[in-house]
Amino acid sequence: MENINNIIEENSRLIYSVVNLFKNNNNKDDLYQAGVLGMIKAYKNFDNSINVKFTTYAYPYILGEVKKFLREDKDIKISRSISKFNYQIEKVSILLSQKLYREPTTKEIADFLNIDELYVIDSINSKREVKSIDEPIMSDSKEITLHETIPSKQEKIDDLIMLRDEIEKLNNFEKEIIQKRYFEDETQTEIASLLGMTQVQVSRREQKILAKLKQKLY
Numbered sequence: 001m002e003n004i005n006n007i008i009e010e011n012s013r014l015i016y017s018v019v020n021l022f023k024n025n026n027n028k029d030d031l032y033q034a035g036v037l038g039m040i041k042a043y044k045n046f047d048n049s050i051n052v053k054f055t056t057y058a059y060p061y062i063l064g065e066v067k068k069f070l071r072e073d074k075d076i077k078i079s080r081s082i083s084k085f086n087y088q089i090e091k092v093s094i095l096l097s098q099k100l101y102r103e104p105t106t107k108e109i110a111d112f113l114n115i116d117e118l119y120v121i122d123s124i125n126s127k128r129e130v131k132s133i134d135e136p137i138m139s140d141s142k143e144i145t146l147h148e149t150i151p152s153k154q155e156k157i158d159d160l161i162m163l164r165d166e167i168e169k170l171n172n173f174e175k176e177i178i179q180k181r182y183f184e185d186e187t188q189t190e191i192a193s194l195l196g197m198t199q200v201q202v203s204r205r206e207q208k209i210l211a212k213l214k215q216k217l218y
Helices: 004-010 012-019 028-045 054-072 080-100 108-112 118-127 154-168 170-183 188-195 199-217
Strands: 137-139 142-145
Touching: 004 012, 004 028, 012 028, 012 054, 028 054, 054 137, 054 154, 054 170, 054 199, 080 108, 108 118, 154 199, 170 188, 188 199
Parallel strands: none
Antiparallel strands: 137 142
16 A cells, blocks of 8 residues: 555545534544544555455544544644634734725625635634533523533434445445545546546436435435
């Protein structure tokens, strides 16, 4: 196999795809590093003789390390890069306020910085005061903790594990389409060119695969 640094660089989008499953967490840099650790573990354990693509094999390792980090990381820490980004957004917000004579929208800030609006929204949300989930609050004259008011995310995690298991059961051709579409973010046209198919054929196969997965999961 290639050098591990090359493997990590070539599959960084796969690591980010796992990190982005946890959209409400601001520790993106730390989660990415945890994903890299999972990729390294997969690299060390991967056997070229098995009939499985490395990316398919590595996915559960990456997901496992990210989930492990989230379990062990009790405090929410905003990375230096996010803090710097927040400061940049504040400066742009002031600049646009002076220009527009009103507070700019998140879209206007995003357009000015030429970035996705979601990054601006995440940045603004990251600056909000974060309460301890064990902090006592009052509900119907009864003292409870914030933790008790938050729906469990275990079901979502269980769904992800079930989805991973069902993807593993697909044949190699089906796995390749799912891998390229949803983990490598390739278009149907790009996949069609690679596999010697038409875009329409790829679209039909993709819909059949998704329908199969949906039937298994729901």
